[in-house]
Amino acid sequence: xxxxxxxxxxxITATGQRVTLRCSPRSGDLSVYWYQQSLDQGLQFLIQYYxxxxxxxxxxxxxxxxxxxxxxxxxxxxxxxxxxxxxxYFCASSGQGLDTQYFGPGxxxxxL
Amino acid sequence: xxxxxxxxxxxxxxxxxxxxxxxAYENTAFDYFPWYQQFPGKGPALLIAIRPDVSEKKEGRFxxxxxKSAKQFSLHIMDSQPGDSATYFCAASKGYSTLTFGKGTMxxxxx
Numbered sequence: 347x348x349x350x351x352x353x354x355x356x357x358i359t360a361t362g363q364r365v366t367l368r369c370s371p372r373s374g375d376l377s378v379y380w381y382q383q384s385l386d387q388g389l390q391f392l393i394q395y396y397x398x399x400x401x402x403x404x405x406x407x408x409x410x411x412x413x414x415x416x417x418x419x420x421x422x423x424x425x426x427x428x429x430x431x432x433x434x435y436f437c438a439s440s441g442q443g444l445d446t447q448y449f450g451p452g453x454x455x456x457x458l
Numbered sequence: 459x460x461x462x463x464x465x466x467x468x469x470x471x472x473x474x475x476x477x478x479x480x481x482a483y484e485n486t487a488f489d490y491f492p493w494y495q496q497f498p499g500k501g502p503a504l505l506i507a508i509r510p511d512v513s514e515k516k517e518g519r520f521x522x523x524x525x526k527s528a529k530q531f532s533l534h535i536m537d538s539q540p541g542d543s544a545t546y547f548c549a550a551s552k553g554y555s556t557l558t559f560g561k562g563t564m565x566x567x568x569x
Contacts, residue, residue, distance in 0.1 A: 348501065379556065388561035389502070389547060402556050436501050446492070447557060449501030 350450035371439030464560025
């Protein structure tokens with residue numbers, strides 16, 4: 347158990363809809379990362395927050411957004427969902443050293 | 459542009475054998491190279507990591523070999539066990555920036 351929690355575990359929705367994925371980092375970790383994992387693309391970095399501020403942006407679509415709240419939990423919002431958005435979404439957190447990332451169990455999103 | 463290339467895509471090794479997974483990177487500024495292990499239905503977990511000031515790091519049955527001039531690093535699993543069957547990802551980062559992952563290697567250790 348990495349100490350990172352993600353909810354929900356599974357999410358099934360329809361095209362065009364909007365969903366919110368939630369992540370709670372390990373106790374004391376200030377940095378949160380979001381990744382998308384699909385069979386053909388592997389682990390793709392989406393976005394990083396550090397202590398409430400956006401720190402780095404990867405291959406995140408404009409339809410996706412994220413934020414980190416004062417209690418350090420983070421939410422990833424996915425809107426106007428398409429079939430191709432079906433994937434595993436992982437959250438990871440790291441401490442002050444910022445190198446070792448601890449991954450949560452993921453949210454499996456299925457868009458029908 | 460894929461900055462970290464991982465091979466092979468899949469690997470079958472007999473119990474007790476040596477599993478070898480290779481990665482090559484392009485960005486010479488990378489200075490942190492971790493390997494992650496992922497079991498089905500779970501998130502990736504850090505297995506072992508190396509920085510370029512050493513050429514090899516060993517932790518139990520797992521060894522990273524690092525070749526700075528060739529911009530390559532590899533994971534060796536000695537005495538592979540069925541419980542090692544998982545997907546392995548190499549990754550790289552510069553300083554405290556974000557990790558760039560390879561596409562993963564599915565390892566199956568046959569009993």
